[in-house]
Amino acid sequence: MGTVLAGVAAFAGVSLSGSGAEPGPPTVTRTAADTMLSVTVTAPREKTAVERVPATGLLVPREEAAVMAEVANVRILGVAAEVGDRVRRGDRLAVLDAESLRLQVQQMEADHAKARDEYARVNSIRDSGAVSKSIVTEKKSALEAAKARLDEARLALRRTVVTAPEDGTVFERRATAGTVTAAGEPLFRIAKGGEVEADLRVPEGDAGRVPPQGRVALSLPGLDTPVAGTVRLVTPRIDASDRSASVRVSIAGDRPLMIGAFVHGAVDLATVTAFAVPSTAVQRDAQGAFVWAVEDGGRVVRRPVLPLLRQDGLTLVDGVTAGLNVVARAGSLLRSGDRVKTVEAR
Known part of the structure; x- marks a missing residue:
């Protein structure tokens, strides 16, 4: 029985070696180099950039000047300036109703004339002893008060013509003919x-x-x-x-x-001058900002950096040197000490 099995085996071996069938695929042995990640590296270069906000x-x-009516509760008769007008100091902007103020001036003129005459009469006889010095003083005070009221009424009458206080451009107009002026509300605003x-x-x-x-x-x-x-x-x-x-x-x-x-x-x-790296190279974690650098032996090392300015896809950082090989786009797959294959950035 043993002799028969040996013969069959021998016959089978001879048949396989001469059958002409193709051999199977060779066995592949993978090395550590085949499993390395390929990373693109770039060298930092010095750059000057302007930080902007x-x-x-x-x-x-x-500067602006608010033009207000110095006389309140007076009707506006007309407006002489529009928005966009260039005006000079003293130019007429609006005219107010002055009729009631003219009447007040006439009344004050009459009161002033009466007080002036009374003072002149008692002052002319003060040395005769016919009037006391207190009467003379009283009439003089009454004259001065009448003169002050007259001056105030005349000033109010002049103020019925609203003029520009400064050279400039009218950029706002609130004055409208027929409305009544209010204290504290500007009629015009001038740049x-x-x-x-x-x-x-x-x-x-x-x-x-x-x-x-x-x-x-x-x-x-x-x-x-x-x-x-x-x-x-x-x-x-x-x-x-x-x-x-x-x-x-x-x-x-x-x-x-x-x-x-x-x-x-x-x-x-x-203005910031520092080494620039692609913004995609700068990573952050709980320890701060850093970049991955590749040493001569092909191993990855972590380099802490201080970002100074980000602009146009680049980040200016402190902590790198010109000859460093910085991984241009580092992701979560890299770890400190990993061996990688490098490709120069174009």
């Missing part, structure tokens, strides 16, 4: 000198860093390109409603600007 606001007069500037709202965290005379790029309605501006004033007060400060920006050029228009601005804060 975006802000929004309105176009406002640099002194016609100067218009931007009032930007800058968050409190950046307001204190806005430099005097700093540069600002303004996007104005109707203009395709930004307009250059200069910081004129940073108000030393934070608005409690939106936690921002007002930054006044002078606008270059003499183009006509519409008060109240909405404006966008980019305010220069500081």
